[in-house]
Amino acid sequence: MELPRHGRSRLSDVAKLAGVSLGSASRALNNPSSVRPPTLEAVRKAAEQLSYVPDGNARSLVLRRSNTIGAVMPTLNNPVYADFLHFLQQGLSEAGYSLICSAHEYDQSVETLLVERLLQRGVDGLVLVGTDHDEALLSRLGLAGIPHLFTWSTDERSRGACVGFSNRRAMQKLTRHLIELGHREIAVLSGAQTHNERARARLAGIVDVMALHGLDLPPENVITCRFDIEAGRKGLREALALPRAPTAIMCTTDMLAAGALSEAIHLGLTVPADISITGFDDIAYAQMLSPPLTTIHVSAREMGLRSSEAIIRAIHGDPHEGAELGAELVVRGSTGPVRGKQQS
Amino acid sequence: MELPRHGRSRLSDVAKLAGVSLGSASRALNNPSSVRPPTLEAVRKAAEQLSYVPDGNARSLVLRRSNTIGAVMPTLNNPVYADFLHFLQQGLSEAGYSLICSAHEYDQSVETLLVERLLQRGVDGLVLVGTDHDEALLSRLGLAGIPHLFTWSTDERSRGACVGFSNRRAMQKLTRHLIELGHREIAVLSGAQTHNERARARLAGIVDVMALHGLDLPPENVITCRFDIEAGRKGLREALALPRAPTAIMCTTDMLAAGALSEAIHLGLTVPADISITGFDDIAYAQMLSPPLTTIHVSAREMGLRSSEAIIRAIHGDPHEGAELGAELVVRGSTGPVRGKQQS
DNA sequence: TTGTACGCGTTATCAC
DNA sequence: GTGATAACGCGTACAA
Numbered sequence A, B: 001m002e003l004p005r006h007g008r009s010r011l012s013d014v015a016k017l018a019g020v021s022l023g024s025a026s027r028a029l030n031n032p033s034s035v036r037p038p039t040l041e042a043v044r045k046a047a048e049q050l051s052y053v054p055d056g057n058a059r060s061l062v063l064r065r066s067n068t069i070g071a072v073m074p075t076l077n078n079p080v081y082a083d084f085l086h087f088l089q090q091g092l093s094e095a096g097y098s099l100i101c102s103a104h105e106y107d108q109s110v111e112t113l114l115v116e117r118l119l120q121r122g123v124d125g126l127v128l129v130g131t132d133h134d135e136a137l138l139s140r141l142g143l144a145g146i147p148h149l150f151t152w153s154t155d156e157r158s159r160g161a162c163v164g165f166s167n168r169r170a171m172q173k174l175t176r177h178l179i180e181l182g183h184r185e186i187a188v189l190s191g192a193q194t195h196n197e198r199a200r201a202r203l204a205g206i207v208d209v210m211a212l213h214g215l216d217l218p219p220e221n222v223i224t225c226r227f228d229i230e231a232g233r234k235g236l237r238e239a240l241a242l243p244r245a246p247t248a249i250m251c252t253t254d255m256l257a258a259g260a261l262s263e264a265i266h267l268g269l270t271v272p273a274d275i276s277i278t279g280f281d282d283i284a285y286a287q288m289l290s291p292p293l294t295t296i297h298v299s300a301r302e303m304g305l306r307s308s309e310a311i312i313r314a315i316h317g318d319p320h321e322g323a324e325l326g327a328e329l330v331v332r333g334s335t336g337p338v339r340g341k342q343q344s
Numbered sequence C: 001t002t003g004t005a006c007g008c009g010t011t012a013t014c015a016c
Numbered sequence D: 001g002t003g004a005t006a007a008c009g010c011g012t013a014c015a016a
Helices: A011-018 A022-030 A037-049 A056-063 A079-094 A108-121 A135-144 A167-180 A197-212 A229-240 A254-266 A300-315 B011-018 B022-030 B037-049 B056-063 B079-094 B108-121 B135-144 B167-180 B197-212 B229-240 B254-266 B300-315
Strands: A068-073 A098-103 A125-129 A148-151 A161-164 A186-191 A222-225 A248-251 A276-278 A295-297 A322-324 A328-330 B068-073 B098-103 B125-129 B148-151 B161-164 B186-191 B222-225 B248-251 B276-278 B295-297 B322-324 B328-330
Touching: A011 A022, A011 A037, A022 A037, A056 B056, A056 B108, A068 A079, A068 A108, A079 A098, A079 A254, A079 A300, A079 B079, A079 B098, A098 A108, A098 B079, A098 B108, A108 A125, A108 A135, A108 B056, A108 B098, A125 A300, A148 A300, A161 A300, A167 A197, A167 A248, A167 A276, A167 A295, A167 A328, A186 A197, A186 A229, A186 A254, A222 A229, A229 A248, A229 A254, A248 A254, A254 A276, A300 A322, B011 B022, B011 B037, B022 B037, B068 B079, B068 B108, B079 B098, B079 B254, B079 B300, B098 B108, B108 B125, B108 B135, B125 B300, B148 B300, B161 B300, B167 B197, B167 B248, B167 B276, B167 B295, B167 B328, B186 B197, B186 B229, B186 B254, B222 B229, B229 B248, B229 B254, B248 B254, B254 B276, B300 B322
Parallel strands: A068 A098, A068 A125, A125 A148, A148 A161, A161 A322, A186 A222, A186 A248, A248 A276, B068 B098, B068 B125, B125 B148, B148 B161, B161 B322, B186 B222, B186 B248, B248 B276
Antiparallel strands: A098 B098, A295 A328, B295 B328
């Protein structure tokens, strides 16, 4: 009696112990109704006894399907992406899929490499953030016919299904709110625009509305920051040093806004009396800052769940054009009328 | 000339195009120095031309190694776990590993099921949170000889390597701080204790120090909450309704503390003059609340990176007993002396 | 150095 | 219903 060499027992061991053939054992486990009750019973008992666990790799090899989805995010620890990921995983897990996740930290060449790696692993589908990706990568995905989904954005969409929202229109709403409060001098703390259509779309939304009111946004008023709280602090100091002092600071992310807000307070300013500050995302902590942050609410939870459905349908060959989600203005305490001006 | 059926080209296609055998092609790609330069060149060109991507499943099958690590977290969106996950992924990715992550939402039976699924997938190693797990699961892991790592806690450790810290000692420090400020009536907002040795250890740390000062913690002063901000709000209201009004609220998590703090402010209390509030974790937003939160600082980043190293070493058969990390008291504005009492 | 042949663990296709 | 057997795509002894 030869023992299995790697501790793990194989289907053939189960079959042998149950006194049936390999084929019957396989069928008993995968399609119980296609086998006689006594056979089923014997196989189940043997499997239990050997604590048999099917080998997913072998199965994937022959089935051409791994029940695995890959996700490539900018980062995993930004609260909005963490939320998204959590619910994406929940949705996928319920459907029997596992999620392989990775982060490119806003480096497109890293993203391409990570996707490459996921393709090797044989993921059944791919979830990406944004619509701006390496061109070669996109055509590879198309050629290989591997189902994929773009999320967080419907801006600058060129092809493929998206589950996201219009960052541009969302930012327009927020800008309109500031304009109505009388703000004319606006500075923007933005993430880098390269390879990031969300950053571009958000900025474009601001420019749109300002232009509509005959205002322009001088280039020096757009301050490029890294995506963390500290960068927000630094950005605010830069904004205050601008030749024409801004009455409002628009941050393209709540994390940046959190940093900017705390730095403003730290410098002795009163928000919003001295200066208004806005965010984007409405992370859970936005409402707990003081003053609570005026921002754009995005439902990362819904996006995650919808994305899990969408990618699964795509895998099943179900044509699915994605979904356009909402992103609404949430007015809180960090914005107010310009000092000495009336609300228009 | 038969075309590959699934769009994807196989190694045999590469070999054919390069005019060499399967073996040579394989060697050229995996062990370039074991093949003559012209052969190498030909194979590389052919692979490039066919945009050949090795099939990870087939490779894993024969190599008995998937270059994949599984992680099962409580949730992916709690900021501390999100941070941990991010840096765990970074560390693993650098070493060529992919990370499959999932969340059990504090349900141990779900955790067991998720681990089961990961084992089927053939992960090379497993990263778990905490030391309290299903007994059957642990013995399975031991029997199967699959490398695994416990994180976030060295409390109640029974076996296996940990990368974590003593939740109990950390909470002792925090409690000592409150006692020194004169607090005697303390209420605790805690997560459920079942299947969670971190929650137990944190509570034990409080009880330890109180006992040392001849104080006891009545059962009704321990309020069990879910792990989210809203639960913190609700918990604070319960705490205020206690027969003996607490002068300090200790929350076992920053998220709970954030909720409790905001509710206290909302109810018109002044923190810390009317009541002191503490957290645990020191998430990025803890210092931005008002008042900023007194808490225990835990470096999720370091824990993530160290964990990636530890699990990889474990896979390589390198004996590695894990690491005990620090967790230090950070005193900020949310704690102060009891009204009318001197600091002892 | 190179080619051949076998094995990895599973599912699917056939005859029986 | 069941049992042999051929795939799935790759790595690697072994022989040449």
